[in-house]
Amino acid sequence: QAGGKSIVLDANATSQLRNQGLDSTNDSPKFQHKVHSSVVKAIYTGSEFIATASGDEDFGLVLESTSFYAEQGGQIYDTGSIEGPSGSFTVNNVQVFAGYVLHIGSFLEGPDSKALSVGDEVKCKVDYTRRTLIAPNHTCTHMLNFALREVLGDHVDQKGSIVLPEKLRFDFSHGKPVQPEDLRKIEYIVNQQIKDELEVSAQEIKLADAKRINGLRAVFGEIYPDPVRVVSIGRKVEDLLANPESKEWLSISTELCGGIFTTLFYVILHLCVYVI
Ligand SMILES: [Zn+2]
CATH class of the missing domain: 2.40.30.130 (Elongation Factor Tu (Ef-tu); domain 3)
Structure with a gap:
């Protein structure tokens, strides 16, 4: 079963x-x-x-x-x-x-x-074949989290996510319906990141150091371990740590997360965003 x-x-x-x-x-x-x-x-x-x-x-x-x-x-x-x-x-x-x-x-x-x-x-x-299907979907939740804030604003908070081999679901708070043109922008940002084949960097660091990284996203209400795993897309975690206050980090996805990722972007062909 x-x-x-x-x-x-x-x-x-x-x-x-x-x-x-x-x-x-x-x-x-x-x-x-x-x-x-x-x-x-x-x-x-x-x-x-x-x-x-x-x-x-x-x-x-x-x-x-x-x-x-x-x-x-x-x-x-x-x-x-x-x-x-x-x-x-x-x-x-x-x-x-x-x-x-x-x-x-x-x-x-x-x-x-x-x-x-x-x-x-x-x-x-x-079963690593199955995991290979799950990991890129997890990476997608991070890119989606980033794109939602870029387009809808900083008030957007992740409320949960479900990552399966065949799909992902991302729950967030916004307080009103997402307009179709915003949805297209969100989709565009994520698909651009997929096309750019950005590198995913993950490193375990002290929670206090992680919290200093500008633009770091965490799930509200979640209790994180210390040390904690930081996952960033497009820049290495060590680069972020070298200059944690940099405004540059606001334009990339950085999250606290213990999940499994992939840098194999070619297995993610395209993300379609639906609001349900
Ligand atoms: Zn994650």
Whole structure:
């Protein structure tokens, strides 16, 4: 099924993991594009932790580290597989609960052996073909955020976004309908940036340093970590940091964001903006 059965690690479950001394999942390998080796640390059925997963049920796996992107910041989760010594587990959904990344899915159908146990060494195989469709759409939300402010004014605030392989949705506050001519201008700015094949630069820096960058955009009400990831389009983050107050930065997109991006602009052909 599309999203897999949703298995939730509630506060009780995450505190059980914490009490066992299990650290939060190290998800720093999520920005890489290769097979990642890890270890199964916990298996959850939706109601209890078990030592071995087997059969056709859905399970949630917590690993020591992961290259899977858990759904956050509007960007949809990765899918793929987790392969162990005696079973290949299909990951249909990835969510993060109190720092623990939960890989939700089930074993492949067929005659293969189907089992994974706590302590098993596994290979994380993210579906990078799918991610390659998601990443440019995420980049587009940043360009769109920038273009909306350019055309409609600084009062425009991002209220959320949904980034999927096939489309993106961007919610913002404006207080009145967007005029068709403004819509065309917004579309033009984004499509011009796509055509210019601007470089996307991402760097983790101190939150206080990030906040000094002129024109930096953040999602209102969102709590950001420190250090935080800054993503700019068209200029390197280190250039921004060298002269953070420069007025020049008002004319480029700079955002706080932990998502996954692409500089492969040629995979974005054209953005059409619709207001719904
Ligand atoms: Zn973003």
